[in-house]
Amino acid sequence: MSAAIEAHGLVKVFGSDVKALDGVSLSVEEGTVLGLLGPNGAGKTTTVRVLTTTLVPDAGQAFVNGFDVVRQPNKVRASIGLAGQYAAVDENLTGRENLRMVGQLFQLSRKDASRVADELLEHFGLTEAANRPSKTYSGGMRRRLDIAAALVVRPPVLFLDEPTTGLDPKSRIAVWAIVEDLVANGTTVLLTTQYLEEADRLADQIVVVDRGQVIAEGTAAELKSRLGETVLDLGFVDDDAATMAESIFVGTWGSAPVREGSLVELNIDAGPSQVMMALRQLDEAGIAPVTMVLREPSLDDVFLSITGRRTETDQEVGE
Amino acid sequence: MTASVLPGRAVALKRSRLRASIGDSIVVTERNLIGYVRIPEQLFFSSVQPIMFVLLFRYVFGGAISPPGMSYVDYLIPGILVQTVLFGSVSTSVGLAEDLQKGLVDRFRSLPMARSAVLAGRTSADSIRNVFVILLVIGVGYLVGFRVGTNFAGFLAAFALLLFFAYAVSWGFSCIGLSAPNSETAQLMAFPILFPLTFASSAFVPSETMPSWLRWFADHQPVGVVVNATRALLEGGPTARWVIPAVIWSFALLFLFAPLAVWRYRKTA
Numbered sequence: 001m002s003a004a005i006e007a008h009g010l011v012k013v014f015g016s017d018v019k020a021l022d023g024v025s026l027s028v029e030e031g032t033v034l035g036l037l038g039p040n041g042a043g044k045t046t047t048v049r050v051l052t053t054t055l056v057p058d059a060g061q062a063f064v065n066g067f068d069v070v071r072q073p074n075k076v077r078a079s080i081g082l083a084g085q086y087a088a089v090d091e092n093l094t095g096r097e098n099l100r101m102v103g104q105l106f107q108l109s110r111k112d113a114s115r116v117a118d119e120l121l122e123h124f125g126l127t128e129a130a131n132r133p134s135k136t137y138s139g140g141m142r143r144r145l146d147i148a149a150a151l152v153v154r155p156p157v158l159f160l161d162e163p164t165t166g167l168d169p170k171s172r173i174a175v176w177a178i179v180e181d182l183v184a185n186g187t188t189v190l191l192t193t194q195y196l197e198e199a200d201r202l203a204d205q206i207v208v209v210d211r212g213q214v215i216a217e218g219t220a221a222e223l224k225s226r227l228g229e230t231v232l233d234l235g236f237v238d239d240d241a242a243t244m245a246e247s248i249f250v251g252t253w254g255s256a257p258v259r260e261g262s263l264v265e266l267n268i269d270a271g272p273s274q275v276m277m278a279l280r281q282l283d284e285a286g287i288a289p290v291t292m293v294l295r296e297p298s299l300d301d302v303f304l305s306i307t308g309r310r311t312e313t314d315q316e317v318g319e
Numbered sequence: 320m321t322a323s324v325l326p327g328r329a330v331a332l333k334r335s336r337l338r339a340s341i342g343d344s345i346v347v348t349e350r351n352l353i354g355y356v357r358i359p360e361q362l363f364f365s366s367v368q369p370i371m372f373v374l375l376f377r378y379v380f381g382g383a384i385s386p387p388g389m390s391y392v393d394y395l396i397p398g399i400l401v402q403t404v405l406f407g408s409v410s411t412s413v414g415l416a417e418d419l420q421k422g423l424v425d426r427f428r429s430l431p432m433a434r435s436a437v438l439a440g441r442t443s444a445d446s447i448r449n450v451f452v453i454l455l456v457i458g459v460g461y462l463v464g465f466r467v468g469t470n471f472a473g474f475l476a477a478f479a480l481l482l483f484f485a486y487a488v489s490w491g492f493s494c495i496g497l498s499a500p501n502s503e504t505a506q507l508m509a510f511p512i513l514f515p516l517t518f519a520s521s522a523f524v525p526s527e528t529m530p531s532w533l534r535w536f537a538d539h540q541p542v543g544v545v546v547n548a549t550r551a552l553l554e555g556g557p558t559a560r561w562v563i564p565a566v567i568w569s570f571a572l573l574f575l576f577a578p579l580a581v582w583r584y585r586k587t588a
């Protein structure tokens with residue numbers, strides 16, 4: 001196995017002081033999926049733009065399929081597909097025209113480009129809409145067309161910049177199925193997302209970025225194991241009761257409790273006895289929880305514990 | 320959606336640089352022309368404006384203006400022609416700003432295509448649209464009494480000059496489109512440039528009636544020179560005196576703005 005995408009110390013400064021990238025390094029093995037995770041403005045899109053040669057970095061090096069993104073941009077471009085956050089298809093063109101145009105710009109003959117367009121339209125369930133201007137498409141159809149446009153030459157490396165942002169759950173699952181199908185057939189994918197569930201489901205490796213820096217990396221399981229094995233969610237009657245419970249746990253507990261409203265989260269890493277201890281502490285203080293749930297930590301918990309912030313779920317705002 | 324596996328394809332770019340850049344430009348030109356056809360409203364309303372200018376100046380202002388040596392309608396139409404292709408080139412900047420805004424330029428940038436093709440495809444499509452607009456203005460002009468006073472060769476030469484000048488100018492507007500924060504602003508940015516050049520020229524009134532400093536500007540600035548050259552080719556008069564500087568201006572604008580636009584395109588994030 002070798003790396004299909006490699007980046008070392010990428011730096012990109014916008015204007016005089018906005019450091020969009022502050023030394024990002026990452027590596028994606030051939031045939032695997034890397035999930036680039038982070039809130040809005042973390043540097044996810046900027047990383048993708050550097051790796052897809054649409055932006056030149058101020059410092060650092062990056063290679064895609066062994067080609068230098070700065071020195072051999074056309075070689076890189078010929079071997080990648082990019083599906084962007086804003087579904088960059090021409091809305092005046094029909095689905096078929098959009099795909100044919102991309103094919104022709106990859107130097108396929110008009111005939112070959114048309115044939116490839118038809119294959120892709122069929123594969124993505126867009127045959128019926130093929131001759132309609134893409135502005136009439138639903139969000140999910142547009143996103144599928146955008147991904148199809150990235151697959152015109154079946155590139156070995158695919159970049160998906162927030163492929164499911166703003167999609168309804170059904171369309172989201174359809175996009176996931178497409179990605180899983182591609183990866184099963186050997187495509188390397190770098191995917192940015194704000195959705196932990198998406199990274200959890202699709203990504204072999206996860207890189208968490210915040211403020212232009214890599215703040216954590218590993219498999220989903222590795223990242224979760226940093227939090228211990230289990231999370232105990234305790235719900236209280238009101239915020240005051242939860243605040244009191246929180247103050248009891250602070251100092252007597254290994255990792256700090258997290259309170260959100262009337263809910264307190266505790267990390268459990270020593271098994272049932274620890275749960276019993278927590279309940280005993282509450283009992284001694286005369287506070288009774290109204291709900292109690294034991295669960296696996298989510299990547300959201302991981303993100304919170306690393307950055308001190310929840311991931312943003314705002315779907316409209318781009319980077 | 321079918322579960323079948325997509326067939327694999329090899330990627331090999333075989334064309335030479337020059338052939339690739341011409342081929343890519345043609346593909347992008349076609350894409351832009353399809354855009355014009357798909358929004359007929361845009362084409363319709365951009366045609367209404369020059370027609371209204373013809374009628375306004377022919378029937379409202381025209382009676383008060385009497386140019387020496389020819390009827391006002393013969394004087395007016397060459398001016399309207401230059402004004403129309405000039406105002407039309409604003410769509411070059413608006414279209415580019417829109418492509419940037421919508422992320423299409425990012426898609427183009429990620430493709431192994433010639434860097435100049437996005438701009439060349441846009442300016443070429445606008446030239447093709449100009450052919451239609453020029454014929455329309457001349458047609459409307461004929462209905463209100465305009466006649467070509469020279470000959471067919473003069474007509475063709477005027478046609479070619481208008482297209483070439485508009486092509487050069489649209490590269491200038493490419494620079495504006497690539498610098499504008501959005502397409503609405505791109506449109507607004509054009510008018511402070513176009514208005515003085517169009518109206519401080521002999522497009523609608525003879526420059527002889529202007530104060531001497533303004534007259535000097537009107538007779539030397541590119542729009543004024545091209546108006547006079549077009550008028551000379553269509554209606555007679557001193558031809559070389561205006562056509563030569565008009566061609567020189569057009570080449571100068573092209574050689575200045577085309578490289579500048581390509582440079583901006585490469586730099587724009």
